[in-house]
Amino acid sequence: MSIEKALEKASLAESLGSAKRSNSIVDNQTESTHPNDAFDAFFLTDDNNGNANAHSSNVGEKNIERFNWEFLHEHGFIDPSVGHMKIAEEFRSIKRPIMSNALGGIEKGIERSNLILVTSSVPGEGKTFSAINLAISIAAERDKQVLLIDADVAKPSVSRVLGIKRTPGLIEYLEGNKIDFSDIILQTEIAGLRIVPAGKAHQFSTELLASNKMINLSRELSERYADRIVIFDSPPLLAATQAEVLSSMVGQVILVIEAEKTAQNIVMEAVKKLESCDVVLALLNKTQRSMDMNYYGYGQY
Numbered sequence: 340m341s342i343e344k345a346l347e348k349a350s351l352a353e354s355l356g357s358a359k360r361s362n363s364i365v366d367n368q369t370e371s372t373h374p375n376d377a378f379d380a381f382f383l384t385d386d387n388n389g390n391a392n393a394h395s396s397n398v399g400e401k402n403i404e405r406f407n408w409e410f411l412h413e414h415g416f417i418d419p420s421v422g423h424m425k426i427a428e429e430f431r432s433i434k435r436p437i438m439s440n441a442l443g444g445i446e447k448g449i450e451r452s453n454l455i456l457v458t459s460s461v462p463g464e465g466k467t468f469s470a471i472n473l474a475i476s477i478a479a480e481r482d483k484q485v486l487l488i489d490a491d492v493a494k495p496s497v498s499r500v501l502g503i504k505r506t507p508g509l510i511e512y513l514e515g516n517k518i519d520f521s522d523i524i525l526q527t528e529i530a531g532l533r534i535v536p537a538g539k540a541h542q543f544s545t546e547l548l549a550s551n552k553m554i555n556l557s558r559e560l561s562e563r564y565a566d567r568i569v570i571f572d573s574p575p576l577l578a579a580t581q582a583e584v585l586s587s588m589v590g591q592v593i594l595v596i597e598a599e600k601t602a603q604n605i606v607m608e609a610v611k612k613l614e615s616c617d618v619v620l621a622l623l624n625k626t627q628r629s630m631d632m633n634y635y636g637y638g639q640y
């Protein structure tokens with residue numbers, strides 16, 4: 340298995356200790372459908388102008404989320420307006436097999452191949468960093484539409500990193516019938532990139548993520564808009580059940596592994612939770628190839 344090779348390559352160190360697994364996935368939601376126009380408001384408005392190097396959009400100015408590029412630069416994120424960035428190069432090769440699966444899902448027999456979950460075994464391995472960079476990298480391509488969903492609802496980081504303050508988000512949408520899906524989608528200054536924030540903290544967020552409404556949402560996102568890429572940022576697999584629940588709703592899982600830190604047995608414990616997934620890709624993060632820059636290895640399970 341190439342994930343083992345990838346782990347070997349990263350010469351993973353000491354065990355970080357065992358993590359609890361809870362099997363209590365409760366569904367307390369009733370079946371729900373989505374009016375087509377709510378989805379179309381997001382998906383059928385193709386305002387990607389195809390200019391890969393611009394921070395731009397055709398949506399009304401006041402509704403556009405603008406990013407703090409200085410902060411993002413400082414923290415190693417891709418800026419599509421900058422010509423040559425090492426991180427952009429790295430994500431160009433990281434995204435290649437992901438996009439090939441996403442767009443060739445039917446031929447490859449991968450269901451929901453355009454839905455991509457970014458997770459890891461334990462906290463802090465670089466999920467949010469990778470999810471945002473992957474989203475920016477794909478969205479910067481001509482004619483590509485990406486929806487980045489912050490599904491780490493207990494510890495929302497996509498909004499924090501990107502400086503997004505607006506609500507409601509995924510939790511409010513899942514909680515009731517008052518909010519349409521189109522209400523929680525934010526257009527950003529990168530024309531092909533939209534974001535769904537996590538929303539408010541909720542006592543039953545795990546149950547909401549496992550609900551029929553969430554299942555219907557993921558089905559809708561995969562069936563009607565197979566050419567659009569949906570990326571979910573999530574919590575670690577061994578810390579809570581959310582990521583495992585979400586993994587059953589997506590076609591591809593990216594398992595971010597902090598190289599030289601996360602122990603192999605920990606990673607394999609996480610991989611076991613993904614056994615039913617069609618595609619699990621291992622992304623080695625924070626390797627020591629260079630003092631200042633991070634190298635990404637890549638493997639397929």
Ligand SMILES: Nc1ncnc2c1ncn2[C@@H]1O[C@H](COP(=O)(O)OP(=O)(O)OP(=O)(O)O)[C@@H](O)[C@H]1O
Nearest residue numbers: 414415461462463464465466467468469575625633
């Ligand atoms: N390749 C990288 N290069 C530079 N900084 C990185 C890299 N990967 C992660 N980081 C930084 O490491 C920290 C942890 O990363 P991140 O928040 O993405 O992890 P996470 O897995 O999402 O954590 P959590 O489990 O808490 O959600 C952040 O400050 C992030 O900017």
Ligand SMILES: [Mg+2]
Nearest residue numbers: 466467491496
């Ligand atoms: Mg995170």
